[in-house]
Amino acid sequence: MAKVIYGGQSYECGSDSVLDCLTARGVPIPSSCRSGVCQTCLMRAVSGEVPAQAQAGLKPTLAMQNYFLACSCHPQGDIEVALPEAGINRLAAEVVSVERLKPDILGIKLNPSRKFEYRAGQFLNLYRDESTSRSYSLASVPVMDESLAIHVRRVPNGLVSGWLFENLKAGDRIEISEAAGDCFYAPGNPDQDIMLIGTGTGLAPLYGIVRDALQSGHRGRLCLYHGSYDVYGFYMVEELRKLESLYPNFSYRPCVSEGDAPEGYAKGMVHEAALAEHPDLSGWRVFLCGNPLMVNAAKKQTFFAGASMREIFADPF
Amino acid sequence: MHSEYMLSMYSDSTTVCLDGKTTKEIKLSLYTDIGGEAAVNAAVDIFYRKVLKDDRINRFFEGVDMDKQAAKQKAFLTMAFGGPHNYTGEDMRRGHAHLVAQGLNDSHFDAVMEHIGATLTELNVPANLIAQAAAIAESTRKDVLGK
Numbered sequence: 328m329a330k331v332i333y334g335g336q337s338y339e340c341g342s343d344s345v346l347d348c349l350t351a352r353g354v355p356i357p358s359s360c361r362s363g364v365c366q367t368c369l370m371r372a373v374s375g376e377v378p379a380q381a382q383a384g385l386k387p388t389l390a391m392q393n394y395f396l397a398c399s400c401h402p403q404g405d406i407e408v409a410l411p412e413a414g415i416n417r418l419a420a421e422v423v424s425v426e427r428l429k430p431d432i433l434g435i436k437l438n439p440s441r442k443f444e445y446r447a448g449q450f451l452n453l454y455r456d457e458s459t460s461r462s463y464s465l466a467s468v469p470v471m472d473e474s475l476a477i478h479v480r481r482v483p484n485g486l487v488s489g490w491l492f493e494n495l496k497a498g499d500r501i502e503i504s505e506a507a508g509d510c511f512y513a514p515g516n517p518d519q520d521i522m523l524i525g526t527g528t529g530l531a532p533l534y535g536i537v538r539d540a541l542q543s544g545h546r547g548r549l550c551l552y553h554g555s556y557d558v559y560g561f562y563m564v565e566e567l568r569k570l571e572s573l574y575p576n577f578s579y580r581p582c583v584s585e586g587d588a589p590e591g592y593a594k595g596m597v598h599e600a601a602l603a604e605h606p607d608l609s610g611w612r613v614f615l616c617g618n619p620l621m622v623n624a625a626k627k628q629t630f631f632a633g634a635s636m637r638e639i640f641a642d643p644f
Numbered sequence: 645m646h647s648e649y650m651l652s653m654y655s656d657s658t659t660v661c662l663d664g665k666t667t668k669e670i671k672l673s674l675y676t677d678i679g680g681e682a683a684v685n686a687a688v689d690i691f692y693r694k695v696l697k698d699d700r701i702n703r704f705f706e707g708v709d710m711d712k713q714a715a716k717q718k719a720f721l722t723m724a725f726g727g728p729h730n731y732t733g734e735d736m737r738r739g740h741a742h743l744v745a746q747g748l749n750d751s752h753f754d755a756v757m758e759h760i761g762a763t764l765t766e767l768n769v770p771a772n773l774i775a776q777a778a779a780i781a782e783s784t785r786k787d788v789l790g791k
Contacts, residue, residue, distance in 0.1 A: 359739070361730040365719035366712070384681075384718075626710055627696065635689050636714040 332407040345370065345381075345408060346397035356397055356410070363399035370397045375406030386637055388509040391446075415505045417454065418443070422499040423474045428562045431481040432528060433491060436467075436474040437503065445469060445506030447535030448614070450642070451477070452504035453487065461487040462644060464532035464616065465506060468539045478531040510614060510642040512539045520547045521612045522605060522634075524598050524625055526554040529617025532642055534563060536614055541574050549577045550605065554597025554621065556585045580604075598625035602632055609633030612640075619643035674726030674776050678769055684725060687763050688718045694759040701755050704743050724760060724781040736787035744790040753785055 329340045331348050340348045346368050349356050359367040363383060372393040381400035382390040394411065423436040445451075447468040454460040467476035482488045495501075510532060521540065523533045530553050537549055555561055558581075567579040580600070581592050588594035593604070598621055602608075613629045615622045622643035630636060679686075692714055696702050705713060723729040740748060760781055764774045785791075 359716070359731075359735065360719040360722075362719070362722070362728045364715065364722050364729070366715040630689075630710070631693060631697065636692065636710065639710075 329402040330405045331402065332405065333409070340402055342401060344398050345395075345400040345402065345406070349397070358398055361398045363396050366396060368397040369394055369411055370400075370408045371395070371411055373407040373409050375402065375408075376404055377406070378403065386509060386640075387513040387515065388511055388640065391513060392509065415452075415507050417452075417502055417504050419500055420475070420503045422495060422497055422501065424497050425495050428478065429560075432562055433479040433481075433495075434466075435477050435479060435491070435495065437477070437501075438474050439503065443475065443505070445475070446511035447539040448511035448532040448616075448642070449506040449508040450532070450644075451475070451506050453477070453491075454502040454504075455487050455490050459486050460504075461485075464508075464510075464528070464535070464642060464644070466531040466535045468535055468542065471538060471542055476531075476535075478528040480528045508642060510536075510616065510640045512536045512543065512545075514543050516547075516612075517543075517545050518547045519610065519612050521545070521549045521614070522601060522608060522629065523549065523551045523614045523616075524554070524601050524621075524629075525552070525615070526597060526617035526621050527560070529553075529615075529622075529642070529644070530563060532616045533614060534567070537570065537577060541570070541577060546576060549574075550601070551577070551579045552582055552593070552597050552601040553579070554582045554584060554600075554617075557583055558589060558592065596624075597621065598628055601625075602628055605632075607633055612638045615639070615641040615643075617642075617644065671726035671780070674773060674780075675722075675728075678725045678764075678773055678777065680727070681722075683767065683769075684718055684721050684727065686767055687721050687725075688714060690766055691721060691759055691763040692717050694762060695756065698755055698759070701752050704746065704748060704752070720781075721760075723784075724777045726777070726780060733784075733787040736784050737790055740788045741790060748789060750785075750789065753789060757781060 331338045331340045331345050333349055333354060338348050338352055343351070346356055346358055346361065356370070357367050359365045372395060377393055377395045378400060381395035383399070385394060385396070419440040420437040421440070423438050426434040428434045445465055447465055450462045450464045452460045452462050463477035463479060465475060466478060467474065479488050479491050481492050523537065525533045533551060537551060540549060551567070553561060561581050564581070570577050571579050582597040582600045583592050583594055584596055593600035608629055611634050613634045615625045622641050626639055626641055629639060696705060719729065723731055757778060761774055761778060764777060
């Protein structure tokens with residue numbers, strides 16, 4: 328008989344759903360519709376087989392990470408499950424290189440001490456000590472890059488970024504977490520147009536997602552808009568221009584929100600500039616990363632412009 | 645353990661109606677006729693856009709996670725379309741109590757009803773099916789408004 332393993336305890340499941348199995352034993356699992364629709368009972372399988380029915384209606388990026396709906400999951404075999412916010416594992420990593428991409432942005436490359444599964448655009452937590460960590464998005468692509476790459480912006484009085492800027496050097500060993508997050512490129516629908524909008528180091532995940540999509544053979548347009556206050560805020564411009572010349576379906580547009588915008592730059596809020604040039608996003612996939620105010624406004628505006636809620640992937644930080 | 649749901653007006657209870665069909669059979673046939681899950685998927689974006697653009701009611705959705713909200717809208721539409729669900733009147737009360745405290749009233753419920761109708765019209769659903777879906781949605785009014 329199938330067992331559900333949760334929080335180190337094992338529960339006989341019978342023909343019950345994972346939700347009924349756990350709640351009947353007094354384990355509090357949030358739920359609402361109990362019909363596989365509202366997604367309140369979202370859980371993640373740590374090990375074991377997830378029946379396809381339990382992932383019906385989930386975003387592909389969630390399904391690929393073994394998320395499922397507990398109310399419609401009737402496991403055939405033993406399954407270990409966790410709530411989405413359950414802690415992710417840590418591991419050590421060696422610093423391969425530390426590069427100043429700009430005076431206030433570090434590009435850090437890391438070699439994890441063991442097998443590290445991730446998707447370009449997901450994030451990891453970097454620990455300064457037990458209680459101090461920050462999340463950074465991955466700009467690297469597993470099949471293209473040997474090391475993990477993150478971009479760190481120096482935050483005024485930042486506990487972690489300040490420490491990294493002052494101390495970090497090649498050869499150091501630091502603690503990181505496994506990768507998490509659902510803002511990444513899921514293969515499929517290769518002719519779909521993709522809009523990517525980011526501010527600041529929101530470029531890191533978008534750069535990873537763009538390269539991941541291109542190397543996967545994506546044929547639809549990939550329109551990247553990067554926003555900054557002024558022309559001095561942009562970085563990796565050369566790499567992006569090079570990608571543009573290699574792939575005709577990729578376009579890069581820097582956008583300045585304050586002051587004058589030179590030739591080739593868009594002007595204004597980055598998501599407004601993107602929508603001015605692409606007012607109809609029906610059928611598009613959308614990625615939004617960076618400043619939470621921009622991300623939240625852009626989520627609504629791109630949805631109003633026709634993108635389906637299921638096709639909008641966001642990472643505010 | 646779920647016996648209380650069987651007493652609920654929205655559950656697929658087996659009250660036998662005049663024509664001999666159970667309410668459950670009638671609702672499932674509505675769900676099939678409207679187009680099942682594909683219809684709900686098509687409707688949820690249209691419906692949620694209308695709700696968010698409507699200044700009469702969008703303040704109730706400010707600061708809410710849009711992904712989670714869209715999933716809840718989908719569950720609500722599934723129910724209104726006669727689809728499978730396990731919502732009870734008590735669930736509806738609990739889920740909207742914080743909005744009632746912020747002033748949610750009949751006029752707001754009317755606005756949502758309007759959007760359900762307009763969404764289904766936009767999807768070319770026949771008027772008699774729209775009326776059935778509207779009746780199911782309407783049956784939640786008292787609980788949603790905490791009356």
